[in-house]
């Protein structure tokens with residue numbers, strides 16, 4: 001092979017596609033009726049204001065990496081890929097097992113992906129799309145051949161179960177997908193990501209980091225739990241997700257009319273309805289499972305994508321949009337042509 005032929009591939013970006021998906025939801029169901037016994041709320045308020053009827057909770061000793069590892073095993077099985085073939089794991093979470101080492105390494109050990117380089121990233125509820133887009137760059141450039149993208153959350157570990165304004169919203173769970181260079185030209189089409197750190201204070205866990213290290217005072221003030229300005233988050237979520245859905249399409253000469261299914265972050269049914277109205281898209285175009293799982297933060301869109309594919313809602317050839325928003329603030333949209 002001449003030098004020219006050998007390096008003719010250099011610099012060529014490969015199309016990347018999802019070779020398999022998987023998800024894992026813990027068995028324990030917490031209903032709205034159970035929450036009624038814990039805080040001053042009603043199932044009727046929760047359903048009408050959020051659309052959530054129940055959520056799943058991890059077992060006490062079940063960790064984020066336990067859930068992530070099970071979702072990863074299912075995604076690998078779906079893709080027909082062995083753990084040893086994986087050369088990159090990118091994991092998104094805001095509820096890591098430990099401050100460090102990163103949860104991706106813990107998943108690596110649990111699934112036996114001993115040839116993978118592993119790191120975690122944090123983009124709150126936008127985590128999966130940020131992680132997938134990061135892993136895509138590795139596969140597109142040839143820096144990785146088989147990437148595992150995992151998003152896993154044990155939100156129940158950072159929820160203040162005495163705060164009715166947040167505890168009714170969240171749940172635990174995990175999803176994963178395998179990325180490989182596409183055999184054809186179908187796969188991940190385009191993605192746009194955005195952030196605005198000036199609004200960080202609207203959705204955060206104030207204590208336990210370097211700004212306010214863990215202490216008795218942090219514990220007393222309950223600053224180790226998630227705090228949220230719900231109404232403000234709602235407004236920004238609708239605005240940013242609507243704009244980025246339009247942008248990701250426009251940059252490819254498309255509109256949302258070309259998209260067969262939108263898989264949005266599963267935070268609140270009213271956020272999704274408001275986005276649908278602004279985009280002029282019917283509710284049926286949005287895949288929804290928040291009624292059963294609540295908001296699983298970074299895991300929500302990959303769990304929903306996995307269910308949409310397995311239930312036949314998304315079919316081969318469909319143009320699909322993942323649409324996310326979360327703390328940071330962070331937001332993103334990813335267009336993909338389903339090719340499995």
Ligand code: ACO
Pocket residue numbers: 040041042045046049050124125126164165166168203228230231232233234237267268271295297325326327
């Ligand atoms: N049960 C009963 N009443 C409640 C509850 C509850 N669980 N929670 C709040 N209320 C009360 C409030 O105290 C308020 O009472 P008041 O009028 O006497 O003051 C009233 O209900 C209305 O409160 P609002 O905050 O105006 O209610 P809203 O309709 O905005 O719904 C909600 C609140 C559901 C939190 C909404 O704002 C929302 O979904 N925001 C976005 C949340 C979100 O998406 N977060 C995740 C982003 S992702 C991430 O990165 C983790």
